[in-house]
Amino acid sequence: MKRIITGIPPLTQLPAGSVDTHMHVYAPQHLGHPNGPKPPLDFANLDDYLSLQRWLGLEKVVIVQPNAYQTDNRCMLEALDQLGNNARGIVVVTPETSEEELLSMHKRGARGARIMELPSGAVGLKHLTEVNAKIRALGWHCIVQFDGRDMIEHTPLLNQINDTYIIDHGGKFLGPTTPNSSSFKALLKLIDKGNCYVKIGAVYESSYTGGEEYTDVAALSKALIKHAPERILWASNWPHVSQTIEDAPNDAQLLDTVCSWIPNDEVIEKIFVTNPHQLYDFT
Numbered sequence: 001m002k003r004i005i006t007g008i009p010p011l012t013q014l015p016a017g018s019v020d021t022h023m024h025v026y027a028p029q030h031l032g033h034p035n036g037p038k039p040p041l042d043f044a045n046l047d048d049y050l051s052l053q054r055w056l057g058l059e060k061v062v063i064v065q066p067n068a069y070q071t072d073n074r075c076m077l078e079a080l081d082q083l084g085n086n087a088r089g090i091v092v093v094t095p096e097t098s099e100e101e102l103l104s105m106h107k108r109g110a111r112g113a114r115i116m117e118l119p120s121g122a123v124g125l126k127h128l129t130e131v132n133a134k135i136r137a138l139g140w141h142c143i144v145q146f147d148g149r150d151m152i153e154h155t156p157l158l159n160q161i162n163d164t165y166i167i168d169h170g171g172k173f174l175g176p177t178t179p180n181s182s183s184f185k186a187l188l189k190l191i192d193k194g195n196c197y198v199k200i201g202a203v204y205e206s207s208y209t210g211g212e213e214y215t216d217v218a219a220l221s222k223a224l225i226k227h228a229p230e231r232i233l234w235a236s237n238w239p240h241v242s243q244t245i246e247d248a249p250n251d252a253q254l255l256d257t258v259c260s261w262i263p264n265d266e267v268i269e270k271i272f273v274t275n276p277h278q279l280y281d282f283t
Contacts, residue, residue: 006055006105011038012259013271014057022090022143022168022201022235024066025079037120039240040068045240047230052238056255058260060282061102065142066241067120073105080109088280090143092122093131098132106138108278112166117146117154125157132161137195140278141165143199148173148206151183151190158190164279166197166233170221172206175265177216179223188210197279198224200258202233204249204281205242212253222261229267231275232259 025046032039053061061083063076073091080089091105093113102110113135117125125146134141141164146154148171158165171187178184190196200221207214225232235257240248262268276282 007250008053008248008252009055009259010057010255010259012057012256012268014255015265015273017060017277018058018272019056019060019062019234019239019280019282019283020053020056020236021062021199021233021280022064023049023061023238024241024255025063025076026066026068027078030069030072030075032068033072035120036066036068036070036122038068039066040241046082049238052236052251056236058236060086060088060276060280061234062088062090062276062280065092065114066133067116067122067124070122073110073283077105077108079112083109083282084207088112088282094123094133095127095130095134097134099134100270102135102138106140110140115142115144117220119145121145125154128157129160132163132165134203137161143168145169145237147170147175148177148187149175149179149183151165152187155186155190156255158196159193161197164195164197166199168199169202169205169235169237170198170200170224172202173220174206176208177220179219184220184223188227188271189225191231197231197233197270198228199233199235200224202240203254203258204238205237212257213239216259218261221258225262225267230275231268232271233279234271249265 089110090112143166145168179259
């Protein structure tokens, strides 16, 4: 059984060059790391994603190293080899990763490092500054994921990063949160520093009101988009491994829902094309 990757297309007509800035890919020859969750090998290979890409009207993609493979970046790098200049990668970098390995991954399309302060994350926030220092010379950035309710607690650490970085999944507030909350206001202050992007994706993981409208996360996302549209990215988070096959969102409906939070075509162009093209050097 596979998750939906074709069907009625979205109502939204995405602009040319649109980028999905966060998805995961798996392959049967890569069985996963013993410290990570089991790879969903039955439904989430690169060919499946390319079907989804065509269905949604996307052209470019940023592949993010999944927790299932922990520090073994081979599956993601092999996908980059197949996709060429239409793809970029976010790998896992540790304090032990060599400069030679970083250079090799850069040549294959890697442009960032994943930091995840949640269960099964391979590298957590305690290594953020060290990893950021290792990747700086290559012009890479860190993408950071944690429970947004801890935004104030993590702000001093994040303020030590003067390079570009991304906060995943709209801040991922894993508890009821409003735009007036102190934790959300702390996120806006981080954006105002000028080097922080926020990625809107996986809204189903933090919504308490649920789909298809996700009204609680919609309020946060609308506030983010209004505050700094030049700092917002969009992501499918395919293949939605936090959900069962039955509960996974319909990607076309989810795309339409998120786009309904964006005020006009000009801002859609920024979020789907201009911002990710600048950040990932797509040509």
